Amino acid sequence: MSEKILEQAKMLKEYLNCSCQFFPPMQDDKLLLKAYQQAQEEGKKEGFIPVLVAVSECLLETLIMNVEDCDEGTQNKEEVTGYRQRMLTVSLKEGKEVLDARISDLKDEMGEYWEEVLGEIQEEAEDSSEQQAGFEGYWDYSIRQTHPVLLAQIPVQNPWEVFAYLPFGGWNECPDTEELMSVAKYWFNQYGAVPALLSSDVLEFTLPAPITKEQAKQVALEQYGFCADIVDQGTQTISKLENILCQSKIWFFWWD
Numbered sequence: 097m098s099e100k101i102l103e104q105a106k107m108l109k110e111y112l113n114c115s116c117q118f119f120p121p122m123q124d125d126k127l128l129l130k131a132y133q134q135a136q137e138e139g140k141k142e143g144f145i146p147v148l149v150a151v152s153e154c155l156l157e158t159l160i161m162n163v164e165d166c167d168e169g170t171q172n173k174e175e176v177t178g179y180r181q182r183m184l185t186v187s188l189k190e191g192k193e194v195l196d197a198r199i200s201d202l203k204d205e206m207g208e209y210w211e212e213v214l215g216e217i218q219e220e221a222e223d224s225s226e227q228q229a230g231f232e233g234y235w236d237y238s239i240r241q242t243h244p245v246l247l248a249q250i251p252v253q254n255p256w257e258v259f260a261y262l263p264f265g266g267w268n269e270c271p272d273t274e275e276l277m278s279v280a281k282y283w284f285n286q287y288g289a290v291p292a293l294l295s296s297d298v299l300e301f302t303l304p305a306p307i308t309k310e311q312a313k314q315v316a317l318e319q320y321g322f323c324a325d326i327v328d329q330g331t332q333t334i335s336k337l338e339n340i341l342c343q344s345k346i347w348f349f350w351w352d
Contacts, residue, residue: 101244105151108246111159111176112261114144115249121241125230131247132292144249145258150234150295151244155264158296162263162273183260183273184252191282194275199321213320213334228344233298243295255290256280262294269324270297270351279322287311289347301347312338323349 109116119128128148135146149155163172163179203210234242250258259265259276266272271279280301283289287307293300307315316338320327326349331337341347 100153101151104153104156105244105246108149108151108156108159111156112149112246112248112250113173113176114251114261116149117247119242119245119247121236121244123241125234125242128234128242128245128247129230135247135249139249142249143253144251145255145290147248147250147258147262147291148231148234148293149246149248149262150293150298151246152296154296155294158264158267159262162266179263180260183263183277184257186274186277188256188274188278188281191278191280194271194278195282195318195321198271198275199317202321202324228340228346228348231293231300231346232348233293233295233300233350254281255284258291264294264296264299268351271322287315292346297351299349303345303347306343306345307341309338309342312341315341319347319349323351325350325352 105118109118117131119131122128132146132148138144139146163176206213234245236243248261250261252258252260256277259273259280263273263276264270265276276299280289280291283301288304289301290303291299292302316334319337319341320334327334327337329352330350331340
């Protein structure tokens with residue numbers, strides 16, 4: 097493992113300023129999953145939310161740049177702390193309203209093509225056992241091993257508040273920090289979804305159980321508004337996404 101990766105991990109730890117466990121690249125993620133599950137149980141007792149954070153220079157730069165008044169490529173602990181405090185006390189919009197607005201914008205952007213998207217939503221879900229069985233965001237499939245990962249104990253009470261510590265959005269079509277917090281709060285209250293993994297361009301939630309078929313019809317549309325790339329460059333159809341959601345305890349989002 098290179099000195100550059102170790103330095104990035106060190107800087108990310110300093111930025112997070114919370115308890116973190118470092119995991120080097122590995123070909124099997126069983127150790128990562130076991131550690132995450134243990135941290136979930138500990139977090140309930142000790143008052144933190146565990147998040148798997150894939151170490152990368154790009155992610156670190158985004159986190160720093162999203163903190164107001166921080167210069168690109170620098171870390172100012174006082175400004176980072178102030179940003180977190182502001183985000184933890186901000187009056188959030190209703191998550192459903194945020195998603196509805198994003199869906200409306202997407203509809204306007206697509207024009208006539210939107211009717212085809214609606215048709216896909218109304219189709220009967222494909223008869224398939226496809227599901228997302230594990231986390232995807234920390235894998236480097238080009239070399240068949242995980243990226244280096246920090247298991248961070250984010251010191252917040254509520255799952256949606258982790259984005260005050262990990263403000264990775266606000267670029268391209270990825271929601272900004274307040275939108276991420278609003279939507280995550282809504283999805284937690286509705287379905288028990290908890291942010292679990294973050295990389296420079298991937299966000300994954302974990303759920304206590306898959307949602308129902310009926311719920312999946314609405315959630316698939318919400319997720320399309322939240323992250324169109326998971327359909328446009330992923331499942332290709334929303335009906336296929338519905339089917340995956342009915343069988344998966346992990347929700348995957350990726351922004352190009």
